């Protein structure tokens with residue numbers, strides 16, 4: 001009995017020793033474990049690591065080393081303070097990049113639509129402006145309509161919890177476009193509340209005769 005426990009323990013030790021990646025990851029995990037249910041709140045130790053070190057590409061494959069490291073690729077682009085530290089919208093508009101609109105590069109022009117959709121936000125946060133322009137400069141209508149959003153103002157229900165969990169705007173924001181962090185709230189919540197706006201009272205306080 002005792003022996004088999006010992007064997008078990010030494011096997012476990014052997015397994016830990018032979019997988020140094022798990023041991024190394026423990027430090028950063030400890031910091032973010034409280035928020036680990038939420039991929040958007042996790043703080044990676046360092047961003048834009050070279051492909052061989054980013055945990056996504058295969059470090060054993062020689063071709064991984066042929067890829068241009070992000071830090072070099074992003075060097076000439078307009079900087080931002082969040083995400084991968086590139087302001088992609090400005091970089092595109094200042095023609096630092098010219099992405100293809102077709103995978104095979106047929107020279108097609110994007111269908112850019114300049115239509116802002118205002119979403120009134122419950123509570124005191126400024127309202128959300130969804131700009132079609134900044135999106136259709138990169139994306140096709142079918143990237144969003146109708147699977148993510150029914151194309152009708154107000155027809156879709158959205159809230160912050162769902163976005164943080166990867167729904168609606170969170171299908172992209174936090175994955176391929178700027179993340180939801182304290183420095184980016186104002187990018188989406190960009191329209192001040194109308195003059196004289198006051199939070200609505202709950203029925204409890206309206207009904208309360210002692211108020």
Ligand code: HEC
Nearest residue numbers: 113117130135136139140141144149151152153154155156
């Ligand atoms: C990144 C996602 C995204 C893309 C790409 C996109 N839309 Fe939208 N669209 C939205 C959202 C969000 C709304 C607002 C829905 C709401 O308020 O419930 C909307 C609303 C609309 C509306 C309703 C406007 C109104 O006043 O009721 C139309 C029409 C529309 N989109 C057409 C398009 C067309 C055409 C394209 C391509 C040129 C396009 N959209 C690309 C996200 C997108």
Ligand code: HEC
Nearest residue numbers: 088089129130131134138143168169171172177178187188
């Ligand atoms: C299909 C993917 C996708 C969805 C869904 C999406 N976005 Fe975006 N969004 C992008 C991309 C790509 C950019 C440009 C890259 C960047 O800024 O990170 C962008 C940029 C933006 C910008 C900056 C635009 C500018 O002109 O500077 C705002 C604001 C924004 N998104 C708000 C929203 C809101 C609000 C929603 C949900 C109603 C939403 N997005 C849904 C992909 C998406």
Ligand code: HEC
Nearest residue numbers: 119122125128158159160161169173180181182184185188
């Ligand atoms: C990618 C765009 C985007 C970013 C970034 C963003 N929000 Fe939101 N937020 C929304 C949308 C869309 C709604 C839903 C509006 C509606 O009701 O139609 C919303 C709703 C809210 C609400 C109302 C309650 C709720 O859950 O619906 C609060 C409060 C809020 N956001 C706070 C924040 C704070 C704080 C930040 C920064 C940490 C932030 N938001 C960043 C898009 C965004």
